[in-house]
Amino acid sequence: MxxxxxxxxxxxxxxxxxxxxxxxxxxxxxxxxxxxxxxxxxxxxxxxxxxxxxxxxxxxxxxxxxxxxxxxxxxxxxxxxxxxxxxxxxxxxxxxxxxxxxxxxxxxxxxxxxxxxxxxxxxxxxxxxxxxxxxxxxxxxxxxxxxxxxxxxxxxxxxxxxxxxxxxxxxxxxxxxxxxxxxxxxxTIAQAPVLTAEILQPMERCVVLGRAFGYAVSREIALKMKEVLGVQAEAFSSAEFLHGPVALLNRGVAIIDVHVPDASASFHSGQIEEVKRRGAPVFPLLKVDDEVHPLVAPLLIMQRFYLDIEIAARTLNMDPDNPVGLKKVTETV
Missing domain, CATH: 3.40.50.10490 (Glucose-6-phosphate isomerase like protein; domain 1)
Structure with missing residues (x-):
C-alpha cells in the first residue's frame, strides 16, 4: 500500500x-x-x-x-x-x-x-x-x-x-x-484515527499525562507533538502534575490522556478525573483492551499516535517528513 x-x-x-x-x-x-x-x-x-x-x-x-x-x-x-x-x-x-x-x-x-x-x-x-x-x-x-x-x-x-x-x-x-x-x-494500523486534525488544529499548548508506563511513553508523545505539529507540549506523570504543574490549567492548556491498563491504571484515572473537574479539556489516546498484556499496551498506543499525528499534519498543511529547523541525525559533544 x-x-x-x-x-x-x-x-x-x-x-x-x-x-x-x-x-x-x-x-x-x-x-x-x-x-x-x-x-x-x-x-x-x-x-x-x-x-x-x-x-x-x-x-x-x-x-x-x-x-x-x-x-x-x-x-x-x-x-x-x-x-x-x-x-x-x-x-x-x-x-x-x-x-x-x-x-x-x-x-x-x-x-x-x-x-x-x-x-x-x-x-x-x-x-x-x-x-x-x-x-x-x-x-x-x-x-x-x-x-x-x-x-x-x-x-x-x-x-x-x-x-x-x-x-x-x-x-x-x-x-x-x-x-x-x-x-x-x-x-491498530487499520483502525480509524483517535487524535484527529479537528482536535489538534486549535491546540497551541498541551500537557501529556500518563502514569508509570504511560508516563514513560508520554515523553516521546510530547516530543512528537513539538516536532511534527509545532505544539508546545510537556510530559508529566499524572501524579506529579497535581503537585504544582496543575496550575497550568489556569492558562487553558489541553490534556492528552495516555491510559495504560497496568497496575497504575486506577490511580491515573482518578488523576484524570481531577483535571476534568478543574475544567481541563481532555483528549484520550487509543484505548487498549484489558486482555492485552499491559507491558505491550504502550506500543499499541504509540503506533496509533504516530499515524494520527502524521494524518493531522498533512490535513493542516504541514510536512511531517521535514519539520522546520530539524534534521534527522543530530551529533552532539
Whole structure:
C-alpha cells in the first residue's frame, strides 16, 4: 500500500520490524541473557539522547518492575564535556541509538566499557562503531528511517528491551504477548484515527499525562507533538502534575490522556478525573483492551499516535517528513 509520506510508511513498517527482530535476534538475546545472569549487575545505566533517551525511560520502568534492578539515566556530558569517568564495573549498560554515531554517546559507551561494565548497544545502523565497542550489539532491524521524526526505531527499541527482559526473567506470558504483538499492531494500523486534525488544529499548548508506563511513553508523545505539529507540549506523570504543574490549567492548556491498563491504571484515572473537574479539556489516546498484556499496551498506543499525528499534519498543511529547523541525525559533544 502506498503512503503519502515517509513518516506514514515507516511507522506502518513496525509490525514487520518486530517480526524480523523475533526471527533474527533470538540467539543473540539468549546469549545476552546468560551474560547478564553471569555478570549479576547491581544496577543499570541507560545512555541515549532524544527519542532514544525516552526509550530508556520505558526501560527504567520495565527493568525495575520486572528484574528489580535500579536504573539510572546517563548524563553524557559528564564524560564528553567534563572528562569524568564513573564507577560502572558493577553495571549493566544499555546504549540506545538510531545511528550510534553521536560523539557524546560513543564517548560514554567507551568509558563504560573501560570501567568494566557489561555494555549492550541497541542500535539501528549496523555499521555503527558501537558494533565493535559493545560487549553485545543488538540490531534494532528497523531498516532505513528517513523521516526526521523517529517512529519505527523508537518502537523497535522498546520491543528489544521487552524481549531482553522477558528472556532474562523467563516470563512466558510476556514472550507470548511479544509474539502476538505484530498482528495486534496490524489491527491498530487499520483502525480509524483517535487524535484527529479537528482536535489538534486549535491546540497551541498541551500537557501529556500518563502514569508509570504511560508516563514513560508520554515523553516521546510530547516530543512528537513539538516536532511534527509545532505544539508546545510537556510530559508529566499524572501524579506529579497535581503537585504544582496543575496550575497550568489556569492558562487553558489541553490534556492528552495516555491510559495504560497496568497496575497504575486506577490511580491515573482518578488523576484524570481531577483535571476534568478543574475544567481541563481532555483528549484520550487509543484505548487498549484489558486482555492485552499491559507491558505491550504502550506500543499499541504509540503506533496509533504516530499515524494520527502524521494524518493531522498533512490535513493542516504541514510536512511531517521535514519539520522546520530539524534534521534527522543530530551529533552532539
Amino acid at each position: 502506498a503512503h503519502a509520506t515517509k513518516m506514514a510508511a515507516e511507522a506502518s513498517q513496525t509490525p514487520d520490524v518486530f517480526r524480523t527482530q523475533l526471527r533474527d535476534n533470538a540467539a543473540q538475546i539468549t546469549a545476552l541473557a546468560a551474560a547478564i545472569k553471569q555478570k549479576d549487575p547491581e544496577f543499570v545505566y541507560m545512555i541515549g539522547r532524544g527519542t532514544s533517551d525516552h526509550a530508556g525511560v520505558f526501560g527504567k520502568y520495565l527493568i525495575e518492575t520486572e528484574l528489580g534492578l535500579p536504573v539510572a539515566a546517563a548524563a553524557p556530558s559528564v564524560n564528553s564535556v567534563f572528562g569524568k569517568s564513573l564507577r560502572l564495573q558493577k553495571a549493566l549498560v544499555f546504549v540506545i541509538s538510531q545511528s550510534g554515531r553521536s560523539p557524546d554517546i560513543l564517548a560514554q559507551a567507551k568509558m563504560a566499557k573501560e570501567k568494566g561494565a557489561l555494555v549492550v548497544a541497541l542500535v539501528n545502523d549496523e555499521s555503527s562503531p558501537l558494533a565493535d565497542l559493545a560487549d553485545f550489539f543488538v540490531p534494532l532491524k528497523a531498516g532505513p528511517e528517513v523521516a526526521v521524526a523517529a517512529t519505527k526505531s523508537y518502537l523497535a527499541s522498546l520491543y528489544a528491551l521487552l524481549t531482553i527482559v522477558a528472556t532474562c526473567s523467563d516470563n512466558q506470558a510476556l514472550h507470548e504477548a511479544l509474539s502476538a504483538l505484530p498482528d495486534r499492531l496490524d489491527d
